[in-house]
Amino acid sequence: MKVVTLTLLFLILCCTSLSGATDTLRQQFVYAPEDGGAVFLVWKPINFSVLEGQRWNDGVRVVDSLLYTPMTPGREGFEAELKLPPDSEFYYCFWITENEAGDFRDYWDTRAGATVTVDPDRPIRRVGTVEGEAEGGVTIGDLGLILLVVLLVTYALLRWLSRHRLKERQIPALDRIFALGLGLAAVHLIARADIMELTPRIIWQSPRWSLVYVLSGAAQDLLLVGGVVSLGWGALAAARNRIPEGWITAGFTVITLLLALSSLVNVDTVAYLGNPFTYQWLYYSDFMTTKDSWGAIGEQASGGRAEELLFFCASVLLLSRIAELATLWGPRRAGTYLLGAALFGVISLSLLLSYRRPPPAPAGQLDNAVATFVRSAFASDTPSAFSQQSLPPGSLPFAEVPSKAPVTTPVGDDRVKNLLFIVLESVGGVYLDTYHGPQGLAAPLAPYLDRAMSFPNIYAHAPSTNCSMVSLLTGIYPKLSYESVTRELTTVDFPSLPSVLEQEGYRTSFFSSADQSWQSALDYLQHREFDVVKDYRDIECEEQFRLDVHSYRAGAGVDDECLVGELGRWLDESPHEPFFSMLWTVQAHYPYYYAGEEYDYGVGDFSYNRYLNAARHDMEMVIRVLDDLQRRGLDSTTLVVVTGDHGEAFQQHGHSGHGNTLYEEDLRVPLYLINPVLFNGQRNSGLGGSKDIPATALSLIGIAPPADWQGRNLLSSPSEEGFYFAPWTQLYFGYRKGDMKYIFNESTSTVEVYNLANDPLERMDLSSSVSPSSIDSARLRVASWVQHQNHLYESFQ
Structure with missing residues (x-):
């Protein structure tokens, strides 16, 4: 009886194994990139688990819920094969890590991707288009093409409906200035939402909270928009028919597009640096002559990223044109008042919200890109507060405090030369x-x-x-x-x-x-x-x-x-x-x-x-x-x-x-x-x-x-203290004494304090709980160090 039972169990296991093998389908992929030397098929399960996908396919790497299958070169492009059971749904895209010459690359081709159901009779063939790196789901920036299409359709429809009114009335130049300002404000809000990590899903689930959050965070951006629009308004008033209004509006359009571009590029800058681009970083990059600088520019200008910037800049123009056409449906001059009221109303609301409900954000992340760069250029040679601070007697000449810990007697040997x-x-x-x-x-x-x-x-x-x-x-x-x-x-x-x-x-x-x-x-x-x-x-x-x-x-x-x-x-x-x-x-x-x-x-x-x-x-x-x-x-x-x-x-x-x-x-x-x-x-x-x-x-x-x-x-x-600085994004000075570390941000006049013995990852800022005297003492030590070093380097000139 025991033998019969074991035999039946063995046959059941075999049948199960054969059934599993029979049920597995093979999905073929052929991908022809623009310039690829090493490519991964990146895929994510929809109706099965990541572990199951890895178990069914050999040589697959799993990172952050994504599966990476290396593709091999073939006659038509790069090839890969997935083994999946019937009705398996999954999303896929392609990651190019090298070009044909073997140069390093880090481009994600998500445009060639899709969500599909496994079908062994229909191999998936895709021609590559390089797009910027896409991680963490859909972002605001991914919607550039959708926004452009919606605005294009809206503009075409409204222009057709307004064709007779355009013959009867001319759009005033001031309306065009206000409309361009509204378009610029919209793009700044979109870029700020991306920086503040508001995804379309979050906005859809909490639209009112998202709007308040973005408006309060975009105060500097919208204030700049208001200032630029006011200058355009003033230029029209000052011209008084001496300069054609068309020239003024054309120049203002160019300025608007440049500001829109700066706001969009700032999204990536803040993500990498934690701060908008500064004059100090421009110097640090050897005024954009280094390979890393051009590598960053190339990544911004590559394929899908360049297109995304183009889509949003075109959207500024379309949005402004839609606003202009909408004014034709009201009384004369009423459109000017409505556009101006809408623009300056949004700016005023943003300033009020930023004062009443400022969003929590790291230093520098809410700063406007253009204002930050201009401010950093004018302040580049401004002495720091530490260099101007009054010091108590005996602070100079500066000398490090020796360590009180027992020292290690150096062991010398004549053989070591x-x-x-x-x-x-x-x-x-x-x-x-x-x-x-x-x-x-x-x-x-x-x-x-x-x-x-x-x-x-x-x-x-x-x-x-x-x-x-x-x-x-x-x-x-x-x-x-x-x-x-x-x-x-x-x-x-x-x-x-x-x-x-x-x-x-x-x-x-x-x-x-x-x-x-x-x-x-x-x-x-x-x-x-x-x-x-x-x-x-x-x-x-x-x-x-x-x-x-x-x-x-x-x-x-x-x-x-x-x-x-x-x-x-x-x-x-x-x-x-x-x-x-x-x-x-x-x-x-x-x-x-x-x-x-x-x-x-x-x-x-x-x-x-x-x-x-x-x-x-x-x-x-x-x-x-x-x-x-x-x-x-x-x-x-x-x-x-x-x-x-x-x-x-x-x-x-x-x-x-x-x-x-x-x-x-x-x-x-x-x-x-x-x-x-x-x-x-x-x-x-x-x-x-x-x-x-x-x-x-x-x-x-x-x-x-x-x-x-x-x-x-x-x-x-040895010493029991250390001194540090970093002046390229914001002006930082650092000081460590024993286990306590102080980071002074001179750009924002703030300080962070960490106990490295208890908090080596610097997660808990103790600045509000440590004694003010300890911070003052650290500040005096840094000031003494700064002034001593400044005097030393002045002697080298």
């Missing part, structure tokens, strides 16, 4: 702390940690590469300005690591896999007395990365592992002479160059995930360098310093990238001192900064740091 700095571009310390395990970012360093000393509390003084370059080479704080030392003080005579070591008989070199022409960094490096300076253009390597921004395809860097071979060739030239070399990577910088198979860190964002893979790749490059030194017998005689130039943000505090604010993800960097003679796995929790690293390194190889340096030896005389 060589010095190697490895600077990991954009690799933040928070990420090495967060991602552990076999695929953790610091995991490759594990074999060398027993011959290293690690420092978990080291900071860049500003979230900018050129600022950290100054500190790491010359042992001082960078200039406390949006202007950079590398550009403005390129040839300044100040002792640097290579100049000090050259006097001691060292060979010196600088190798970077990036483009060091930004902010005149290449010229600055050559004036620091390096024997050899090379960036990606001079390094022998075939693994070159490029950005695909349509016609702009200049080289942007080489694989960071190319630095290993370049260093080795340079060492072979004089293998017995003492040396100092600095390696500077690029792959963890936007757009996060990574060519290998990516490990899924589960962050739900492909840019973030690619960054983590690039950062781990850099750690693997460090291991290759260490292995090569060991193979050459130089591991015992070489102090290897591994650090980062700054961190990188991924919306932890409402912005991405770097150069924005002073949170931990922006500033904290790793620091490992590696040498088997000097260290055996110690961990030093002392507080330090980039300017302390060169002084510490020189002390460990028996050379006294220059007296002009501000850096301290982290092993014998």
